[in-house]
Each structure stands twice: as structure tokens, then as C-alpha cells.
Amino acid sequence: MNPSTQGLTLHLWPSKWNLPSIEPSCIVAAFYLQLALPGRFSIQECTNPDLSPSGQLPYLTHGHHTVAPLSSILKYVAALTPASISPVTGPDAPEPGFSADVDVLLDPSDRALRTAWIAHAESALGDLVAYVFYSIPANYAAITHPTLSSFYKVPQSYYVPKRICQAHQARLQANGLWNTPGKRLRQKTPSALTRKKRKRIQSRYIKAHFSASGLLGDKNFFFYDRPTTLDLVLAAHILLLVHAPLPDTLLSSLLSSSYPTLLSHARRVLAAATPTVPVHPPERYRLSALLPYPSFHTWWSEPRPPKSEEEKRFERMRWRWIGLAILGSVGYWFIWGPKLRFVKVENGDGDENLAIVVGGETVGLDIGDEADDGVEEEVDDNANA
């Protein structure tokens, strides 16, 4: 661990399948940091996304700063100067002109293009990756769920993977990419399922990828001879689809057969940008992870727009009403509610039991014949329950 307080630490989902992480945005962040600041950061594997300011991994910690989500991380790293990073120690050659911005050589029109293509890739390919990992039942049962469950201990391994799946479900359903259980049951033969899926995947994929491969052409990378952010984003999604050992190999075979340029481009990016930094294992499981404190803390400290007078008055009246209602209930119970008391009752065999007695002052109890003291002790614990 870097003893300097200026250590740059990237928190990601744990690495699997020879990739830095299991999620596209985490992989992009790792690649970007490796290209921008090789050897000057460390990776901390993390399995609790709630610790991040945005609620999702990746997030970056640098001294007192915490940055999330991915777009903010890329901007933050691109703006770093040599003064804010601890120098490289070791037998390295003196460093060249410093720029932590991977896209520094792009002109403004290329930057605009890059922004649009990144949005398109994240949206279309992100949907595809989510569809492949979360929506296809065979993949989810064989790969995604076991992988996610292996990161957690009881009890979180029972519900966290399902929650992550549900977070993706809303978007996939809106885009028509969600396999509902009803559909799965209605499909009669496995071949019908494959054919329908195939057609759907192909149309979706062609819309997303075909345009990107046209832009790539036969160049090594999209803009010049080094990877830029767009290369990283595209490669991250494709590598996930290809490297993960999915039981349903439809998409990876489609990739290798119809879009070999994109596949080789992804492999080139992996070779150029695989992180070579120390990776720290996930932190010990803490019971405080069961509480929603980080999320509510962020939500509470979010800047609110100033309230108008009308809204303030409405809020005051509402709280007054609630206070009056509570006061009224408590007062009613005190004044007119039944009096409850705890009473110790002695049995015939000498056992003492605690009983709740409803009613007025003293209660005379006839316990039985053999009881010579039919007196019970009154223990006035509470007048009310």
C-alpha cells in the first residue's frame, strides 16, 4: 500500500476471466488509468457498491477526494497534474511530458464525435451486455449468479445478486430485451427459442455494431495509432462478451464470424491497456454493510433547491398536523386508555409468573385451595403498555 496520502486507488468489482473486472465501466476505468498513469495507481477490489458516491462501481479515491461515476473519473484523471501524483519510484526512465488525458491529441471535432460514439456504445452495447448476462436464463444461472454470489458471505449472497439483476431489468424491459418467465414457458422447442433470440440479437447488434465497424475501417484504433476513450469503451464491452465462459455462445460466435475487425481491435486494446498494478483483495465483510447508511447520507447531503413560501407553509402545517395526531393519541391513551399493570402471580407450586392485568386498583385472586397466601405482589412497572 502506498504510504503517501496522495495514493490514487481505483475501486472495482473483482477481476475474473483474465479481465480487470466483471463490469464494462470498471474495465474502462482500469484501462484508462493504465494508459494515463501507468504504475501510479492501485486497484482495490470492492464488492459493496454502496460505498461509492454514485451507488455504483467504479469509484476513485485520491487523498480526500472520492470520484464517481465513470465519466467523472475520466474527467478527474484527465485533469491531474504531476504535482498531484506521487512520483514513480524505481528504476524507471525519467518520465516524458506529462499528460494524463488519453484523448489529448484529439481536435475538437474528433472530440465531439468521440462523445457521441461513446454515448451510443454505452447505451447499445451496455444493453447487449446486460441482456447477455442478466436476461438469458442459462447465462444468469451458470455464470452471473454464481460469480456474484461468490463475492459475498451469508446473508448478502442470497439477495444482492438478485437486486443487481433487478436494477438492470427495468431498462431491459423498456427496451424489449427482457426474457419474461412467461415467454420462456410458452416457447415449445429449444430451437424456436434460439431462432427468435437469434433474430432479435442480430437486429440489435447490427444496429449497434455495424455502424462502429464502419468508423473503424481497417485502422488499428479509431482516431490515431493509440487507443482513445472510444476504443476503451468498445473493447470493454466486446471483451466481456467474448471472454466470459457463457453457456450460450451465440453472440461470441456471431462476433468472431461477422465482425472480426472489432474482435481484433478489442484484443489489441487489451494488450495495450491491461493494468500492471498491484490489486488488493476485497475488504473484510462488515456487518455495517447491512445498513443503508451510505446511500441515505448521500441523499441527505444532496443540495436541495430552496423552497418557496407556499411549500414551507404547507410543510409546517403538515408537521403540525402529524404532531397533533401523535399528541392526541398519546394523551387519549393516558387519560382514557385502560390501565395495564404487571403483576407477579404465585402458583400453587411456588412458581412465580408475570401477568399483565387490565383494570383498576387491587385485584384479589383466588389461586387455589392449597395456597395459604392468596396475596399477590403488585409490581407497578408501567401504568401503560
Next chain:
Amino acid sequence: MTTTPTTSTPISKTSILTVPQPLAKLFSYFPLKTYPPLNPIKVPIINPLLWIHPPAPSVPGKESALSADIECLKWQAHIALRGLQDISVRWDISEEGALGGRLPNLQVPSELARDVDGELLAAHNIPTWIDEKVGELDDLEGFKDVESRDESHAWISLLEGDVHAALVRLLKKNQFPSTHFFITGFGLGVGSTPTFLFYHSVLQMPPSTTQRPIENILTPPPAPLSGFSSILPPYGARLLPSAIASRYRDAIAALSERLGQHEWFLGSSGPTALDAVAFAYFHVLLHAEDDLRIEIARRVNLVHWEHRVRERVRAAFVPYKNAQ
């Protein structure tokens, strides 16, 4: 037809049982009146009629037929930029009355339908209707080459992703803050006013809306407010407004850079689908709150472009005046 208090007559013997005499007398005090049926007056439709969400409230004298809702405006721009003219618009029909519960719908005169009302088309059938009217687009869809056409998909993704997320986030921010606990993930149409929001409470159902909730727009989908790992059931969405705002600024900068001084986006010779979508977003954002509006108002080329296209789109629509 009134029931007469008579004894059972053999003429109308439809059942073995008959109404007893005292009961029949009682019933005679409550006669059944039947009125003739009322047939709705149908106005025959001559011009195509577009059903949209209402336009934003404006100064009298400067009324506009452009909807305040982003989806309706996208379709209006699309229709106008394809070259159609004299389309009527009406906004008195509520959303539940539309096909699939979503506006806009297009009502067109049709010989196939045996109704003077014509045919009602859902939004996704409008392009087919336009193709029938003005002819189909070629493969390039109006762009100058294949690369531009493919690039337009990327720009549309940018608009419908980052820019739309900022719009929806703005609407959520404008909601009454304490209703955040009860109504989350619902956006409202742009046309609603703050006093309408004022009366939201846990006792009232949230209004149905065509706006997509923010969980469907952001990539990757936002985490629940109660956190993934906590024992509370997942609820709400955890958003980082600063991240959404910064992506929005990048998107507008990129759009302004790409437009440059061209007449249409991507240097096309004529308007395309991308121009329609871009115009819809710019128009709504320029009439939105300060944070979003300032970002676009700073880009002079976008403002001039929007102004020019708005005149063209506005000229194609006339408000519907029915004779009823």
C-alpha cells in the same frame, strides 16, 4: 314504457310467476322511462389531425401549436421537416384516450375505414403514413453518405441518453421535495405547473405519464436509494446530479461543435430525422429552467439553428377548430 298495475294477463305470459298485486301497485309509483338513444355527432375529418399534449402556456398573440411534451414535439418536427403542411393539432384529448395510452396519435381520413372519423394511427405508424404521402426515403435516409447515416444513430443516442436524462432529472428536482419519499421514478410532462405539484401527497395517486422514468434512461441503471447490500428492500433511485449535469454539458458542447455553421446536422443537404430530434430537444430546453437553458443559450449557432427550424416547423401546424 310504464308498467300498469294490472292483474296477470294471459297475453304477456312469459313466466309462470307473476308479480303480486300489491307489489305491482308499489312498482307503479316508480315508472321506467326509456329515452331514445343519443348518437354522437361525428365531424368528418378532412385534413390530418394530430393529437398532442398541450403547448406551454404563452402570451396571447404568440400562441404556438408546438407541444410542450418532448415526444409529441419530436413527431411534430419529423412531420414538418418531411415537407408536410396544413396539419391540424388538437390538445384537448387526455392521454388515456390515445392508442396505447400514449400521445401523439394521428387521425387521418381514410377510405378503408367505414367511418367519417377516419383512422387513428399510433406514433410508430406515422412514418409509414408520411412515406405514403410524400414518397419513401432512399437508403441514405437523407444523409450525404453511409458514414453520416451511421453517425446519426450515435447522435440520436446521445440526445436520447444524456440530454434526456438531464431533462428528466430537472423535472424530478422540481417536484415537491417531501413527495420524494412516496413518488419516485415518475416524471411529469413538461407542461405541468408548480401549483399542480403542490397538491401531491401520499393520499393521491401519482399521475400517469408518458415520460420514461430515469431508471430506463441512464446507463448503467442507477442503484436503489436503499442500497444494494442493505437489508432494506430496494427502493428509489440513487442519482448523482453533478454527473448528469456534466454529461449534459459535454453533450451540448459536442452537438454545437458538430453543427458548426452547417444548415443541417452532419452537413446534409436537407432536414433528416436527426434534425427533428435535435430540434425537439433544443426547443424544450430553451424553454426549461435556467440551468439547462443557459448551456444551450451560450451556443449561438444552436440558438440560431433552433430559431430557423422553429419557424419552419411552426408553419406546418394549425390549431384545430372543431365545429361542435
